[in-house]
Amino acid sequence: MGLKKILDNLKPTFSEGGKLSAFGSLYDAMETFFYVPNETAKVRGAHIHDAIDSKRTIFFVVIALIPSILFGMYNIGLQHYDKIGEESTLLCCFLYGLAVILPKIVVSYAVGLGIEVAIAQWKKEEVHEGFFVTGILIPLIVPVNCPLWIIALATAFAVVFAKEVFGGTGMNVFNPALVTRAFLFFAYPTMMSGDKVWVNGNYMDCINGAPVDGVSAATPLGQLAAGEPVTASPMETIIGTIPGSIGETSVIAILIGAFILIWANIASWKIILSTFAGGALMAYLLPYEGAQNFEWWEQLTVGGFCFGAVFMATDPVTSPRTEGGKWIFGFLIGAMAIIIRVLNPGYPEGMMLAILLMNIFAPLFDYCFVQSNINKRAKRAAK
Amino acid sequence: MANVIKLKKGLDINLKGKATAKISAANASEVYGLIPDAFWGMKPKVVVKEGDDVKAGDALFVNKLHPEMKFVSPVAGKVMLVERGERRKVLSVQVEAAADQQYVDFGKKQVNSLNAEQVKAALLESGLFGFIIQRPYAVVANPDDMPKAIFVSAFSDMPLAADVNIALNGKEADFQTGIDALAKIAKVYLGVKAGSIVENTKNATVTEFRGKCPAGNVGVQINNVCPINKGEVVWTLAAEEVAMIGGLFNEGKVNFTRTIAVAGSEIKEPQYKQVLIGAKIGDIIAGNVCSDKKVRLIDGNPLTGVKTDENSFLLAHSTEITAIPEGDDRDELFGWIAPRFNEYSTSRSYFTWLQPKSKEYVLDARVKGGHRHMICSGEYDSVFPMDIYPEQLVKAIIAGDIDRMEALGIYEVAPEDFAVAEFVDSSKVELQRIVREGLDMLRKENE
Numbered sequence: 001m002g003l004k005k006i007l008d009n010l011k012p013t014f015s016e017g018g019k020l021s022a023f024g025s026l027y028d029a030m031e032t033f034f035y036v037p038n039e040t041a042k043v044r045g046a047h048i049h050d051a052i053d054s055k056r057t058i059f060f061v062v063i064a065l066i067p068s069i070l071f072g073m074y075n076i077g078l079q080h081y082d083k084i085g086e087e088s089t090l091l092c093c094f095l096y097g098l099a100v101i102l103p104k105i106v107v108s109y110a111v112g113l114g115i116e117v118a119i120a121q122w123k124k125e126e127v128h129e130g131f132f133v134t135g136i137l138i139p140l141i142v143p144v145n146c147p148l149w150i151i152a153l154a155t156a157f158a159v160v161f162a163k164e165v166f167g168g169t170g171m172n173v174f175n176p177a178l179v180t181r182a183f184l185f186f187a188y189p190t191m192m193s194g195d196k197v198w199v200n201g202n203y204m205d206c207i208n209g210a211p212v213d214g215v216s217a218a219t220p221l222g223q224l225a226a227g228e229p230v231t232a233s234p235m236e237t238i239i240g241t242i243p244g245s246i247g248e249t250s251v252i253a254i255l256i257g258a259f260i261l262i263w264a265n266i267a268s269w270k271i272i273l274s275t276f277a278g279g280a281l282m283a284y285l286l287p288y289e290g291a292q293n294f295e296w297w298e299q300l301t302v303g304g305f306c307f308g309a310v311f312m313a314t315d316p317v318t319s320p321r322t323e324g325g326k327w328i329f330g331f332l333i334g335a336m337a338i339i340i341r342v343l344n345p346g347y348p349e350g351m352m353l354a355i356l357l358m359n360i361f362a363p364l365f366d367y368c369f370v371q372s373n374i375n376k377r378a379k380r381a382a383k
Numbered sequence: 384m385a386n387v388i389k390l391k392k393g394l395d396i397n398l399k400g401k402a403t404a405k406i407s408a409a410n411a412s413e414v415y416g417l418i419p420d421a422f423w424g425m426k427p428k429v430v431v432k433e434g435d436d437v438k439a440g441d442a443l444f445v446n447k448l449h450p451e452m453k454f455v456s457p458v459a460g461k462v463m464l465v466e467r468g469e470r471r472k473v474l475s476v477q478v479e480a481a482a483d484q485q486y487v488d489f490g491k492k493q494v495n496s497l498n499a500e501q502v503k504a505a506l507l508e509s510g511l512f513g514f515i516i517q518r519p520y521a522v523v524a525n526p527d528d529m530p531k532a533i534f535v536s537a538f539s540d541m542p543l544a545a546d547v548n549i550a551l552n553g554k555e556a557d558f559q560t561g562i563d564a565l566a567k568i569a570k571v572y573l574g575v576k577a578g579s580i581v582e583n584t585k586n587a588t589v590t591e592f593r594g595k596c597p598a599g600n601v602g603v604q605i606n607n608v609c610p611i612n613k614g615e616v617v618w619t620l621a622a623e624e625v626a627m628i629g630g631l632f633n634e635g636k637v638n639f640t641r642t643i644a645v646a647g648s649e650i651k652e653p654q655y656k657q658v659l660i661g662a663k664i665g666d667i668i669a670g671n672v673c674s675d676k677k678v679r680l681i682d683g684n685p686l687t688g689v690k691t692d693e694n695s696f697l698l699a700h701s702t703e704i705t706a707i708p709e710g711d712d713r714d715e716l717f718g719w720i721a722p723r724f725n726e727y728s729t730s731r732s733y734f735t736w737l738q739p740k741s742k743e744y745v746l747d748a749r750v751k752g753g754h755r756h757m758i759c760s761g762e763y764d765s766v767f768p769m770d771i772y773p774e775q776l777v778k779a780i781i782a783g784d785i786d787r788m789e790a791l792g793i794y795e796v797a798p799e800d801f802a803v804a805e806f807v808d809s810s811k812v813e814l815q816r817i818v819r820e821g822l823d824m825l826r827k828e829n830e
Contacts, residue, residue: 004714032753036718038711040679040748043690045798045815046805047681047707048396048542051726051733053752054809055719057759060732126753170756170810264732268761321760321774370775374790381612 072246073097104139130169137177140247267314278334325365390594402644416696424522440487455510521797545644557629665693710747780821
């Protein structure tokens with residue numbers, strides 16, 4: 001095959017001692033992107049292997065995100081034209097959204113993958129594909145009007161300090177995408193408070209970092225925090241035609257993604273289910289004081305709750321490794337997210353902080369279950 | 384009626400080329416070779432010189448630490464070569480078979496009249512003791528130990544593995560004698576599956592196991608029947624080797640003939656062959672291997688076996704020879720997204736779940752992915768039917784944390800118990816190698 005020949009011909013150039021050996025990791029990444037590695041099993045050990053690998057796992061997460069991405073694009077346009085009072089077609093909304101989100105995706109991938117490739121080269125390792133998910137999650141959870149240079153800065157921070165310092169994909173303690181958002185949240189609080197979203201203005205100015213001239217639209221969570229009546233109907237919050245971060249508004253699109261992830265056995269249904277259970281229980285017990293026009297269960301449909309439960313909490317690396325730990329982890333995320341929302345007016349959205357907090361506790365949950373196994377064994381021996 | 388234990392976790396991999404019940408004798412080899420590496424954890428001391436004449440049953444090498452433990456020639460003939468590798472490591476001791484096969488006479492014995500020491504002595508002398516594997520460490524047993532129990536698994540459910548019912552057919556009496564002899568040393572537990580020809584064995588606690596692979600692994604059976612605690616030793620033996628022990632006492636000689644499966648997608652006529660331990664692989668598979676592509680020959684099954692070649696010799700514990708495509712010339716495009724209908728996967732991101740369960744797969748020897756840190760959780764656990772946290776144990780081994788390895792139950796496992804987990808692992812971690820290294824590390828530390 002032609003492509004294979006080209007890659008094979010290029011191999012010596014990129015190998016140790018070749019002219020372009022400094023880009024060896026990039027070459028490896030390209031080669032394994034095109035072709036399944038032909039490496040065969042060693043003399044001892046399993047000679048056959050399941051066809052699943054981390055590349056396919058990771059790309060299935062990206063596939064599961066596609067409904068949210070597509071809806072997010074449409075919704076950006078919808079909110080924009082709605083606010084400026086113009087009639088628009090579905091295609092118009094969609095194209096407008098594409099123009100907004102595409103630069104963000106490009107910047108996030110370029111910065112993140114650039115750093116990953118450079119570090120892989122430095123450590124003489126293969127490039128790990130984990131960032132393909134992180135890189136698409138980042139544009140989906142930042143506000144629509146977030147300037148590109150801030151995204152670049154936050155992405156770089158997350159990749160270096162949340163992931164690579166721990167040893168790369170599989171070794172990180174915190175979900176890197178959420179660390180990006182947390183960085184923005186604390187470093188640029190005016191951009192990120194989560195109560196308002198810019199829906200108008202010339203987004204293209206963002207590239208130059210120019211101030212966005214627009215009208216802000218309050219998200220349902222912002223209205224709740226301010227004690228105002230929620231204007232969005234439950235139907236709108238479920239379909240997702242409300243202001244909010246790009247990926248998080250449509251419950252339906254997120255649930256399609258959840259179905260794909262659970263079906264392909266990539267995300268743990270236990271975490272998703274227990275997050276919703278914890279959130280529902282806490283929302284029922286702890287309603288917003290004086291909230292008008294808002295049922296307790298609608299808590300689960302607004303803000304980043306669904307998106308976090310399905311795509312963030314289920315990150316296998318930063319969630320517990322034991323099955324029992326997953327139940328507790330999810331439940332506490334759900335409960336904690338609602339507590340932060342309701343009790344802390346400074347943070348209208350609690351999902352991000354709840355997940356990051358539970359990321360810290362994940363090893364503790366595992367510890368409890370593993371330790372009980374250890375104790376059982378020790379007790380047996382002592383008999 | 385045997386106790387029944389049902390195991391939920393596990394995975395049966397349906398591979399193409401299972402051996403049919405046809406049994407024939409393999410071509411006799413001119414040269415037989417005994418490979419010391421098959422007896423893991425033993426340091427060989429060669430006790431013959433090239434040119435010596437030996438009978439079947441004469442020692443070729445002994446265990447350096449326990450010289451009374453002999454490893455004997457499977458055939459009569461002339462010692463042709465003591466093959467050595469780096470640092471003079473003994474790779475094999477090769478014997479040119481004589482036309483007239485003479486056996487060392489160990490004398491027929493009534494097992495009932497023997498005590499434990501006499502049984503041990505007979506096994507050590509006849510070369511059969513070396514087949515006993517002990518846990519902890521999954522190495523050749525130490526004759527000075529008094530084991531808590533002896534476990535025998537009378538079935539293997541590894542892909543393409545030989546059917547023990549076929550291998551033991553006609554040897555039931557020897558098998559019973561072997562169990563009787565072992566019962567003199569310690570309590571014997573026998574694990575069987577439904578329909579086993581030895582399920583009515585006396586003098587042993589018989590447990591029937593129902594479940595998927597690796598339910599046939601003796602380690603899984605131990606963990607579910609009578610788990611090993613720190614400080615305890617358990618011995619394990621394969622069913623055919625128990626029959627060899629019985630043969631020793633019933634006939635007064637050792638017959639190292641096995642009925643092994645010759646199986647796999649690259650074998651033209653998968654079938655059973657009667658063959659002596661140490662026979663040349665090429666003679667066993669002669670003319671029966673497809674030649675249109677690069678083939679990987681495995682001494683053992685594709686999950687736990689050792690890569691071999693036509694010029695090598697059948698390892699002592701092997702119950703099958705399998706052949707699968709090597710696959711290193713496949714160059715599959717866009718594996719991360721292409722549907723790949725012919726690939727087998729436990730993940731629903733492939734279409735294995737759409738195929739009928741009876742579909743047989745041709746799997747090649749590719750690792751099929753890059754090596755990563757452990758990313759997905761619960762993969763090992765889903766195919767690991769033991770009360771052990773496999774992932775945490777493997778991490779403790781990688782970290783070299785001996786206390787934690789002990790606490791997490793490393794004494795109870797052997798590399799083979801991790802074989803199915805290694806198969807399903809999407810991060811392609813070499814679990815069996817890591818567990819082997821952990822066991823060896825721990826053994827060195829404790830001795």
